[in-house]
Amino acid sequence: AAEWLRIWTDLGRAPRTIDAYACGLAEYLTMCDREGIDPVTANRAHVAGYVRELTSRPSRRGANVVSIDSGSGLANATIQQRLVPVRLYYDYLMEEGIRDSNPVGRGRYTPERRGGGHQRGLVPRLTKLPWIPTEQQWRDILAVAAGECVRNRVMLALAYDAALRREELCSLRTDDLDPGHRMLRIRAETTKNRLERIVPYSAPTGALLSSYLTHRAGISRARGPLFLSESRRNHAEPLTLWTWSKVVRKIALAAGIPRFSTHTTRHLCLTDLARMGWELHAIATFAGHRTTDATLTYIHLSGRDLADKLNKGMGQIHAWRVEMLARLDRSATEAAGW
Template structure:
């Protein structure tokens, strides 16, 4: 996500709107808080330029803001997220009795297609990337293996620690903190466990993946590492590969390998199966229609 240096943070406003924004953001964490902070800042900046009081804005103002987003060429998913951030902000303000209504409530929102934005990787590309990571370094191999085989979000990998690794019923497992602060224990497949053991050696404390100085590797370093690996092994992805592409590949390739939608949903930590279903690249395959199975079941009842 690109950040504009021209847009101040909403909490830079020390007035009632800025204090409300700061309180609202405290109710979120991680990437959600970061994204909402930027979305509110963008809206606050728009209001300031037009002389609109944030706390007394009405639907006509939000409709105008939505029209401005469209004029700027914002993607439908971006518009939906920004309006969602604003709706949450105003609902929070109503709870705190600082605004009298939510002006976003009935604003028309664009429909977002069924396909996820990232492109993912084919099985061949995933194998090439794993091999490139192995050649590069033990740390690179850990990063790629966990993102690809376990479907971790980059924030989950950055936040994982060595003590989060353990054993459960004969399986190597990793406890990760999902969106919303929910904790989930997930299986680390043997291939990933072997890579981790070689990387960690005798280390038993600290962040799971570290820099040369022992600090946790951050999302920007992981992004740069993946681009470097792609430049070496997948040049057609050298300028586009993103950490989420590996999570996408984990989902799509698992489904193609025969894993059930529910199991992949659990692996990725999706609350709604419809989110997981968007990763099923074969869902539009007409050969998979239940009508075929039903026709076979009823074949003997054909009266002809």
């Protein structure tokens, strides 16, 4: 297992990806050790036992399992995430000739009655739309954020304005800014899919950013990381991802909206762009998506296509009903001999 992780590291996978793989695989190997299972020769029944364990763990959401994504146990998406390193590990064992098959698998083609088919994996995949705040919830978040320091306010503004992921935001450097054109360069090494992009930000955010740069000069005049810690222990050091997460968590709890997270601003921005009628490819470019598949989530979340179809359909139905009423009126007139 350590050799497999070392190969992924040498191939240049992101450190947090390696950490996630290591934690997920260690969890599975711990279960194998506890149950007396040799992980090299484990079969599908053993992996199914691991899935059962994941779905029955205590959870803050409740004590009973109603479905695979409710009650106790890990969420469906988390279970899928836990199985990824296990599946990749067995792929490695197959490539090395140690095993002939993968007990996790990737799903198979299942014929249907009406033709076609679909993929079925080890665990059914539940696809949920991301949560975004209502207009009132967003106002509540901004009301609390207004009391934050200028650094936190400009970070929240940029996170929404440019639909930035947490790492993209915290990794911004002073030379990534183009204040004259109100543009940001998001470097490839900070993105999830290693795609560099240039994104704009609004004039109000630009004013906040200007205030922060003046404030930052009092902390450090050195070029480098844009957002700096102001704590006594880490004064003038780059702001960490975890510190920003704590800031957003504190704002969310103060506003009474615990579901709000560092990624919510990105979801909200891309949904707003879809609502405004942006083309699919334009949103994908802005978001830094490699394909438009992920971007479709925000089109669905905005309800734009369904609303357009509904409005057009209702317009046609309304016109048809009015026409029928007019015909009814004409028929009544002719019958009365008027």
